Amino acid sequence: xxxxxxxxxxxxxxxxxxxxxxxxxxxxxxxxxxxxxxxxxxxxxxxxxxxxxxxxxxxxxxxxxxxxxxxxxxxxxxxxxxxxxxxxxxxxxxxxxxxxxxxxxxxxxxxxxxxxxxxxxxxxxxxxxxxxxxxxxxxxxxxxxxxxxxxxxxxxxxxxxxxxxxxxxxxx
Amino acid sequence: xxxxxxxxxxxxxxxxxxxxxxxxxxxxxxxxxxxxxxxxxxxxxxxxxxxxxxxxxxxxxxxxxxxxxxxxxxxxxxxxxxxxxxxxxxxxxxxxxxxxxxxxxxxxxxxxxxxxxxxxxxxxxxxxxxxxxxxxxxxxxxxxxxxxxxxxxxxxxxxxxxxxxxxxxxxxxxxxxxxxxxxxxxxxxxxxxxxxxxxxxxxxxxxxxxxxxxxxxxxxxxxxxxxxxxxxxxxxxxxxxxxxxxxxxxxxx
Ligand SMILES: [Zn+2]
Numbered sequence: 523x524x525x526x527x528x529x530x531x532x533x534x535x536x537x538x539x540x541x542x543x544x545x546x547x548x549x550x551x552x553x554x555x556x557x558x559x560x561x562x563x564x565x566x567x568x569x570x571x572x573x574x575x576x577x578x579x580x581x582x583x584x585x586x587x588x589x590x591x592x593x594x595x596x597x598x599x600x601x602x603x604x605x606x607x608x609x610x611x612x613x614x615x616x617x618x619x620x621x622x623x624x625x626x627x628x629x630x631x632x633x634x635x636x637x638x639x640x641x642x643x644x645x646x647x648x649x650x651x652x653x654x655x656x657x658x659x660x661x662x663x664x665x666x667x668x669x670x671x672x673x674x675x676x677x678x679x680x681x682x683x684x685x686x687x688x689x690x691x692x693x694x
Numbered sequence: 695x696x697x698x699x700x701x702x703x704x705x706x707x708x709x710x711x712x713x714x715x716x717x718x719x720x721x722x723x724x725x726x727x728x729x730x731x732x733x734x735x736x737x738x739x740x741x742x743x744x745x746x747x748x749x750x751x752x753x754x755x756x757x758x759x760x761x762x763x764x765x766x767x768x769x770x771x772x773x774x775x776x777x778x779x780x781x782x783x784x785x786x787x788x789x790x791x792x793x794x795x796x797x798x799x800x801x802x803x804x805x806x807x808x809x810x811x812x813x814x815x816x817x818x819x820x821x822x823x824x825x826x827x828x829x830x831x832x833x834x835x836x837x838x839x840x841x842x843x844x845x846x847x848x849x850x851x852x853x854x855x856x857x858x859x860x861x862x863x864x865x866x867x868x869x870x871x872x873x874x875x876x877x878x879x880x881x882x883x884x885x886x887x888x889x890x891x892x893x894x895x896x897x898x899x900x901x902x903x904x905x906x907x908x909x910x911x912x913x914x915x916x917x918x919x920x921x922x923x924x925x926x927x928x929x930x931x932x933x934x935x936x937x938x939x940x941x942x943x944x945x946x947x
Binding site (some may be wrong): 565583585586587588589617618619620649668669670671672673674678692694 | 730731733734737738739740741742743744745747748816818819820822823824826827830833834893
């Protein structure tokens with residue numbers, strides 16, 4: 523029997539195992555612009571719960587104008603459908619506003635391995651003399667080239683040692 | 695123009711100003727002085743389009759006549775737009791582009807700072823999110839004003855000329871109190887009456903660091919973006935922005 527039939531019935535609707543499964547599914551859905559970090563690692567999945575037999579997934583956008591927002595909603599829905607969750611509702615929530623502080627430790631490591639310097643410090647306690655390490659050679663001798671990089675969430679840096687330019691995931 | 699309640703007009707002013715500023719920035723695709731700068735301008739524009747959508751969706755719900763946020767953007771004429779006059783002015787040279795962006799960002803910052811504490815939860819949510827983004831915008835445009843103002847003789851002179859040229863339109867930053875008193879009293883727009891003062895402090899500090907002279911307070915005139923009384927520039931912007939959805943009303947992505 524496909525899991526969807528199980529999950530759609532009222533008895534299993536309250537099953538915490540099914541919710542755990544839904545989180546695992548979302549943990550495999552990647553951000554379309556940085557395809558190594560999952561939606562849960564990015565910290566944009568705010569809640570997953572049952573509401574009247576429907577699986578309700580609450581997402582928050584990273585930036586107001588992020589063009590990936592709708593794409594992300596659709597891919598989350600598709601992945602859950604494929605995993606057998608037949609009735610999925612995606613809800614957008616603006617408050618509290620997303621912050622890079624919600625990016626998981628695993629997410630930060632994956633960003634770095636991908637060549638993007640993860641956000642440094644905490645958005646809640648901003649500091650002005652941050653050292654952004656080069657994700658390629660590890661040097662702390664780097665400089666900002668422009669406050670905006672290839673997407674709204676990144677700034678462009680360059681390493682003074684290995685000379686490679688790299689993206690820095692802005693701390694907001 | 696069609697008049698609405700004060701709150702809806704405030705939402706339209708915020709949404710339309712962000713939208714028109716974003717549209718002006720889009721004109722610079724392929725024409726900014728440096729690639730990095732072009733990327734930055736487009737990212738600022740993208741943030742503003744997202745913010746405009748959030749404000750205008752709320753405005754559309756309040757107007758409640760079947761129009762969506764898209765309809766408001768693509769199917770209203772200039773006399774129904776409530777944007778600040780400043781944002782519709784042509785981009786001019788890079789000095790003018792930056793002067794406009796800086797004055798807009800500093801006003802926007804003071805507005806969103808207040809609205810983040812709104813008693814209306816939806817306004818507070820959109821404002822808090824936008825405020826983070828606009829803090830970044832303001833930092834960037836302030837840096838440019840300082841760099842150009844306190845740069846070479848030529849950059850100083852051109853940055854001063856740019857500020858002088860667009861300064862006049864800052865009269866709209868002190869909004870008529872009759873529209874705001876009730877919103878401020880209800881807590882929907884806390885500290886509305888101090889927006890102009892806080893804006894003015896930011897500008898004073900940046901211009902002084904940039905070694906630029908702050909012009910005298912701008913006087914009100916017969917134009918008023920909020921009331922749909924615009925410069926001729928807005929019509930040209932809308933003609934370009936609205937052509938496709940008006941010519942092909944069922945066009946889709
Ligand atoms: Zn390096």
